[in-house]
Amino acid sequence: MIGLWMLAAAFTAPQSIRPEHWLGAEDYPGVTQGTTARVPRRVAIVVDPKGRAAACEPVMDQSQGNFDWPVCDVLVKRSRFAPATENGQPAWGVWTMAINFATGTGTPQNGVAYDVVVPVNRLPGRGDPQAVKIEQLVDQQGKVEACTVTGPSREPVLDTLACKVATMLPVAQVTDRAGAPVRSVVTQTVMFAVDPAKAHGH
Template identity: 30%
Template sequence: MARKLTATSLAIGLLIGMPALAQDSTPGRPVTNPGTWISAADYPASALRNAEQGAVHFALTYDDTGMPTTCEVTASSGSSQLDDTTCRILMARARFVPGTKHGKPVGDTFRSSINWRLPGGGGGNGLNVVPAPTKQQMAFVVGADGKVLRCEASENGGAWHEVAPGTGLISCPVGKRFAPAKDTTGRTVAKRVTVTFTIAVDDAS
């Protein structure tokens, strides 16, 4: 039976069958819990604005070192943003312990799905629902030399957590450079830049 792993506003359904293996073979496996690969902080801002949600089914192929080599969407969510974001993040974050055959490491293909759900969920009658109020923030630190050092994210006032390069609300720009900020004396200083995406739901007048 499929096992479902959940993350805030997201769910990963593991669809992997375990084939019969010869005694001299062992199956590969993810290094970390697949349910931690994608979080609510990764929900594309444009998909949130357009109330896009759905399940992305994918096939993630990895080599004999456990590194992903290709990601294919096998069944679309109906949103190109969600489909593209899923594969981009999986290629960056997923890692595997390769299986073995005749004592040598071999690559394989990991098949599963990501179910992107809008905050507040969706109705079962096929109708769109009014999004629930939500606040998502992403911050990045620009060093005194102008180089982006790290990114963090927070959902609905929760604890801040690290965001991987190229992911998150605005695509974490770690490693990129900006013109260095200066204080009133002209000395270059580090800065923390915070981007906030908010959904407010109020009574209509």
């Protein structure tokens, strides 16, 4: 059970300020000749208590190498936030965002809208993939102290499960600019999707 302790602390994640102005076509890092559409990516930005980006790194798939890092450099310089808070005081936080550059005439894919994928045998309702946005309060050792749902899905049972699942997964330890571990408020989007192999008993 999640328990009441999961909701005891008062905390909020960083909130982006005008993210539509952070990146432009000139920031595209280049593609292989003949490419018509770029696979969307997702990055995590570490935000300090003043609302400035302190670090940035890709989330999940890193197979496309140099795509994320030039973009991350730009985001660290340009992004601005209302900082995370804990008990009303500014705190360190982690904010994730989807990026979708496209070139040529190909149709770009939708932005990567999740940080964690949970494969399941079946889903309630129509069985469509469901995303749940959560915020976690994480201590200096990377242990989750509290979790709350900020973007519910269409199924309450999945909202409850999202915090349970995310709390069992490792959380990256956040450090300040001097390299010292700090408490932080981390945003995550948990996606529940039917695994075809499990659904058919393979």
